[in-house]
Amino acid sequence: MIQNVLILANGDLISGSSGFEKIFRPIGEFVEEVSLLYTLLKERAVDLILIPEIYPKINRGVVRRMRLRNPQADIWQIVWSDTDSAAYEIYDGTINIDDGPEQIAKKVQRILHQKSLLKKYNIIGRSEKMKVVAETIDRIAPTDISILIVGPSGSGKELVARAIHENSSRAGGRFVAINCGAIAEGVLESELFGHEKGAFTGSVASRVGMFIRANDGTILLDEIGETKLDMQVKLLRVLEDGYFYPVGGDKPVHSNARVIAATNRDLIEAIHSGDFREDLYFRLGVVKIVLPALYDRRQDILPLLCHFSALEKVKGFSDSALDLLLRYDWPGNVRELRNFLARMGALHPDSEISAIDVEQFISEQAFESRNLPVVTGHTHEEAGHELIYHALLQLGSEIKMLRDLITVNLQGRSEFETVNNTTDDTAVYSDKTMKDIERVMIETALRECGGNRKTAAKKLGIGERTLYRKIKEYNLN
Numbered sequence: 001m002i003q004n005v006l007i008l009a010n011g012d013l014i015s016g017s018s019g020f021e022k023i024f025r026p027i028g029e030f031v032e033e034v035s036l037l038y039t040l041l042k043e044r045a046v047d048l049i050l051i052p053e054i055y056p057k058i059n060r061g062v063v064r065r066m067r068l069r070n071p072q073a074d075i076w077q078i079v080w081s082d083t084d085s086a087a088y089e090i091y092d093g094t095i096n097i098d099d100g101p102e103q104i105a106k107k108v109q110r111i112l113h114q115k116s117l118l119k120k121y122n123i124i125g126r127s128e129k130m131k132v133v134a135e136t137i138d139r140i141a142p143t144d145i146s147i148l149i150v151g152p153s154g155s156g157k158e159l160v161a162r163a164i165h166e167n168s169s170r171a172g173g174r175f176v177a178i179n180c181g182a183i184a185e186g187v188l189e190s191e192l193f194g195h196e197k198g199a200f201t202g203s204v205a206s207r208v209g210m211f212i213r214a215n216d217g218t219i220l221l222d223e224i225g226e227t228k229l230d231m232q233v234k235l236l237r238v239l240e241d242g243y244f245y246p247v248g249g250d251k252p253v254h255s256n257a258r259v260i261a262a263t264n265r266d267l268i269e270a271i272h273s274g275d276f277r278e279d280l281y282f283r284l285g286v287v288k289i290v291l292p293a294l295y296d297r298r299q300d301i302l303p304l305l306c307h308f309s310a311l312e313k314v315k316g317f318s319d320s321a322l323d324l325l326l327r328y329d330w331p332g333n334v335r336e337l338r339n340f341l342a343r344m345g346a347l348h349p350d351s352e353i354s355a356i357d358v359e360q361f362i363s364e365q366a367f368e369s370r371n372l373p374v375v376t377g378h379t380h381e382e383a384g385h386e387l388i389y390h391a392l393l394q395l396g397s398e399i400k401m402l403r404d405l406i407t408v409n410l411q412g413r414s415e416f417e418t419v420n421n422t423t424d425d426t427a428v429y430s431d432k433t434m435k436d437i438e439r440v441m442i443e444t445a446l447r448e449c450g451g452n453r454k455t456a457a458k459k460l461g462i463g464e465r466t467l468y469r470k471i472k473e474y475n476l477n
């Protein structure tokens with residue numbers, strides 16, 4: 001029996017003729033009552049909870065309370081092939097009892113292995129995408145290959161780079177990070193490669209650069225996509241043979257630093273536009289790790305909220321506040337989430353966070369990020385179309401957010417416990433109208449751009465990822 005696996009099973013299941021006990025007794029500990037399961041989740045570390053689909057009175061609210069007691073635990077549903085299984089998107093996956101003891105045991109072991117990797121690399125979350133990230137780190141950390149980490153700002157690229165360094169043979173060496181986009185090109189060369197005395201005005205002494213400081217360790221080149229082509233040539237040589245010239249120097253210097261690069265840019269697009277060298281891209285990206293935006297791994301929002309709430313001494317959240325936080329897209333990703341909790345911990349040290357607090361934060365973020373749309377059309381007609389597209393999409397987004405806020409405040413209940421069965425004709429009509437308008441705009445833009453999604457996204461004034469999500473949402477080809 002595995003101590004960190006709990007299986008919710010009453011007497012009828014355990015003593016039944018389905019072979020349930022024979023299959024699952026070696027896997028984990030049987031717990032007959034939900035109330036006892038709640039207690040155990042408070043008292044011990046649990047990695048996996050298994051819940052049969054036929055166990056009575058299990059709903060969104062029950063599963064949510066389990067998650068709040070142990071946000072990192074996976075919760076999977078046990079299903080029967082001859083039963084209609086409805087997971088309601090509240091479980092992390094399903095285990096089919098007809099797969100038999102051997103396959104079920106293998107599946108459970110894989111789940112637990114993935115959980116152990118998340119813990120090992122200090123990754124907070126339970127989403128499949130972050131499990132893949134953890135498995136990739138585990139495979140490449142012991143090697144010396146160059147790595148490219150791609151992800152939006154605030155998604156944790158430096159934390160992943162540190163995890164790779166700390167679990168490699170170079171852990172005894174230095175981990176050095178530099179933001180290439182925050183330093184002027186001339187200064188960047190000196191910072192990376194060092195300089196000789198008298199190399200430029202004010203250089204009264206020679207100075208070693210970051211590649212030497214990271215010798216036998218790891219250097220992180222953050223925002224690598226912001227470097228100029230001249231600098232890219234010099235970085236390419238370092239990657240090829242480890243040699244470089246300090247500024248003002250005439251003798252090559254060698255560094256044995258492992259190079260990890262990170263960017264929030266689309267480097268393939270930068271290559272096509274002539275802003276990034278293709279050979280450098282392939283040198284850097286021997287292995288590429290993609291960190292998703294937080295809205296693309298929503299299962300991780302609750303574990304992150306609980307983790308950082310403890311660090312920032314936040315007392316807790318009302319149900320309606322938590323619903324809003326789980327629905328919010330977090331454009332600033334994990335960094336924005338932690339900053340929000342730091343703010344709440346400072347402003348409300350003795351009380352739980354309310355829906356009003358969250359609404360105020362979301363409103364402020366929307367106000368601060370609202371900018372006039374940049375017009376890229378070449379003609380007055382194209383420019384006018386862009387402005388209209390952008391304005392309507394923005395309006396649709398704001399109407400949706402407002403409707404969510406009103407729904408939460410009126411219901412005052414958890415989205416896990418209730419399904420919004422609003423029958424108000426006006427609300428349904430307004431939602432349908434906005435979705436119809438948005439769909440038509442996207443279809444029109446794609447048609448006018450000959451199906452080129454990148455061009456269509458620019459015409460609409462939205463990001464490519466947003467357009468991809470909308471195409472999937474509306475099932476557009």
